[in-house]
Amino acid sequence: GEGSRIDLSMFESTVSWLTQPITHTVTFKKKVTRRGNTHEFFAPVSVYETKNGYVYIAIGNDRQWETITKLPGFESLYKKEYERNAGRIADVENLNRAINTITRTFTTEALIELFHKATIPISKVNTIEEVVEDPYVKPNLLRAKDPKTGLEVTLAPPPYTTDFLKSTQRTLSFPPRFGEHNEEVYGGLLGYSSEQLQGLKEKGII
Template sequence: MTEQTAAPTGAPVAALQGIRVLDLSRVLAGPWAAQTLGDLGAEVIKIERPGSGDDTRTWGPPFLKDKEGNTTTDAAYYFCTNRNKRSVAVDMAKPAGQQLIVELAKQCDVLIENFKFGNLKQYGLDYDSLKVVNPRLIYCSVTGFGQTGPYAPRPGYDFLIQGMDGLMSVTGLPDGEPGGGPMKAGVAITDVLTGLFSSTAILAAIQARNITGRGQHIDMALLDVGVACMINQAMNYLYSGENPQRMGNAHPNTLPYQDFPTSDGYMIVAIGNDGQFARFCKATGKPWSDDPKFKTNAARIVNRTELIAMVRQLTVTKTTKEWVEFLEKAQVPCGPINTLADVFADPHVKARGMQISMTHPVGGEIPLVASPMRFSDTPVQYRTAPPPLGYHTREVLKDTLFLSDAQIDDLTTQGVLG
């Protein structure tokens, strides 16, 4: 484990200073968890396959361009979830590579992996093997279906899980409408949520270790996370026995809470209570909040079709910009439907610092999306850009395992290191 050292006077303290993470994961869910810990100050060592590395390095275009403008082999996708990590290229299929990873695991507090169920046992890198050499190790396994149950051996992918966890049954336009049918989310939301739950579980296990002195195995499954994140839709089913249906952008439990057409596009109105609806009606001069059919949210749900038709007739009378300015003054939640160009040009997004840049050894200054976490005393730290494959191999093996240059050169010649 890394030695806990005091920060220089006046320097910000990282929340996870002194925690070392061994990241054996790739693609999104596991790397997202590791990056979150890295943003919080943990040292993260990312193990990658020599020659190819994390799968997402090839998931382009677009690809990173070097300082001369030449296209590299690293895709933009890789850069979304691998900052604050050091890349070590080790072939774990070779016994010498396995031993290097075991030695690194001895020096780490946390290990994150997302190999298929049981795959790491053949390399002696499963939890039962590593807890013998490091009883304090917190070992987080991220799989599609978990370590138990009939589906445990199956590979799991976000798109597959969005179908199996019920999300696609409630996402998309209703059956029978043009374009109706199941629809996945526009990003791999189950992967991201699993990464967040994993980092939360790891932090809890670190605190538990502070009390017990013992590490433990964390079993994270995309399907479990997907089911848990069905939230109100799951509860609606459990209490009613009726399957929720796809409703497009409408909300099953509050109204009006959806997109509406304007004279030049669309906007979102997100009314969450009767007070907001009354303000909406007062501002627009409509008597709907006095009508028993619409006065309460429960009544509005029953009379959804009639009310939505009337609101749509109203909203097409102004532009999106005009409506947003008008309704904001009335304290009615509303907003535009932004493209990503709109997002990063938005003055509030800019004020919150959600786009950052970091210096990459090949690409120079590169853009990245910031962490959303804000701390008053232990701020997120952006120390290193997502690294080229194997960029830190020699550095990590010398600093952490105290290997000599000759030993590293010999392992490289053997094809153990990239």
């Protein structure tokens, strides 16, 4: 086979996530507004507070909703008008407030266990401290050490770990200070003499 050139910009990658908003705006001439963590077509879908943090709950069909209304502590959510997704969407603000009132009485861990047993989609909302301690994230963090101060900077892991990063144990060289490598570059790579370098310094060129 033959390889092909791939041009992939950060901007294009970000825009590609606007699947529904672009279709609704261009095709159906519908004004799209910010929705926070909610979903335009399904409810309840949002972030809810717990005793010790936050969880994200995503109900995608009426069967899941029926299940949640039968869970211990959630029975009060049942309403005839909520049996269908359209009814929940129509009253989503009141619905989310009611759910939040209930989830605050549970710890994150207890709520996740309860929902998992009922096969209802739920996830913990992690803090940054918890993210970096994740067993998948932690070993893939990048590091760079300042040779002058000894400060070690931790950086987010890349989306793909290259062979180069593996060969350096995910350690990067520290960004150079202004003019730090002048002698190495001008003298070593370009062959400038010490006198020439000094002349450039005196003229304010480097």
